[in-house]
Amino acid sequence: MSTDYQKAREALGLRLRELRLTAPDGQLTGTALARILGWPNSRISKLELGRQTATTEDLRQWADACGQPGAYEELRARLAGFESHIRSWRRQLATGHRPVQEAHNEAQASSTVLRAWESSWVVGVLQTPDYARAVLTRSAELHQSPRDVEAAVRARMKRQELLYTGGRKYHILLWEPVLRSLVCSPSVLAAQLDRLSGVIGMDSVELGVVPLATSLKVPPGTGFWIYNDQQVVTEVWHAEMWLDDADSVALYLRTWKTLRESAVYGSEAQNLISAARRSLHPR
Known part of the structure; x- marks a missing residue:
């Protein structure tokens, strides 16, 4: 705190x-x-x-x-x-997950440059419905919050319209373990990995993967978003933090840029995604 x-x-x-x-x-x-x-x-x-x-x-x-x-x-x-600035999950989820998803939709819709780092799961704007459903269901179980999973999934899927409306650029970094974490069933993860493969090459998304075997200049830590280089959103188990003071934003931006130095893109990122996909159904 x-x-x-x-x-x-x-x-x-x-x-x-x-x-x-x-x-x-x-x-x-x-x-x-x-x-x-x-x-x-x-x-x-x-x-x-x-x-x-x-x-x-x-x-x-x-x-x-x-x-x-x-x-x-x-x-x-x-x-x-x-x-x-600090929004406890207890209060945020008192009426379910849908309002939280809508708050993120609004924040991303009002941004033109969006940077993300995620070390635990695929970011919401790139999730398939089944992957989102699995993640949100487990979150509702953890927080013992009202079960509005289907409404929350629909709200999260609506966010993906922003990928196609133009005027914004997503710079997303994923740690390689995200590609292999079974936060859902293997079949759902397989479809999610196919979705990530299809994202590479989109003009609105720059998707980088930080290989597990690469050298890191900073520990992976928790995931976060940076909106327009002016606001940071990150979360811990008990709360979500929305930070807009200049020092905090500058620190997260330096962290993101440092992690980016270890990322691979294009065909190299595609190879990591494909390897994770093959590992789900080894011959």
Whole structure:
């Protein structure tokens, strides 16, 4: 968790405490507020100390319980301010995966130069429906989120229209293990590899593969996107981060360019994809 994010969460906690202590009918103790809300005392403490992130509903209930419902919009704005950078999966997936896919569709549609590095799976804009279905199903199982997999797959497939509408260029780097990772069935992966082979040569996509045996100047790390060299989107197990400060963007751009130095393109990339494809059905 970033220092700036934690500081913002602690600042929100201080504001929540202030509302509790300045309730119009007299200050409330933490125990009294917990009783009104039907929450455990520990939750009050964690929110005020910035050890837990409130939901918008938490903030609404807090403001009402403290007799200051008018403070809700201010609290919500504070939360939106730091969650625009770090978006927890718990909150993002509360209504399923489709809204997350649509947010990425919008971000990519508004970009003209898109750079990606992926070390775990094929990037969404190049996925087949069956591959996307497998990945999204496993994600829903992991996060125990609402099952809207088919709607999410349709939203992710809609993103692929951007490959054919012109006006943007995708510079995508995949680590070779992505070509062999069975995050789906072998038959689905085979079709996915065929899809990648067909992408090579498209004027809207520059697809590079970083061979497993090549020398790397930096560790592969986690995947990320860079939009217009101005915004970075990356994810960890608990959250997705949208970064737009100049220092962070510059760091990710240097990382991408360094990884690119180890990539192969064209026929060499095609050979790696073909080798992975053959390994699924050895003779």
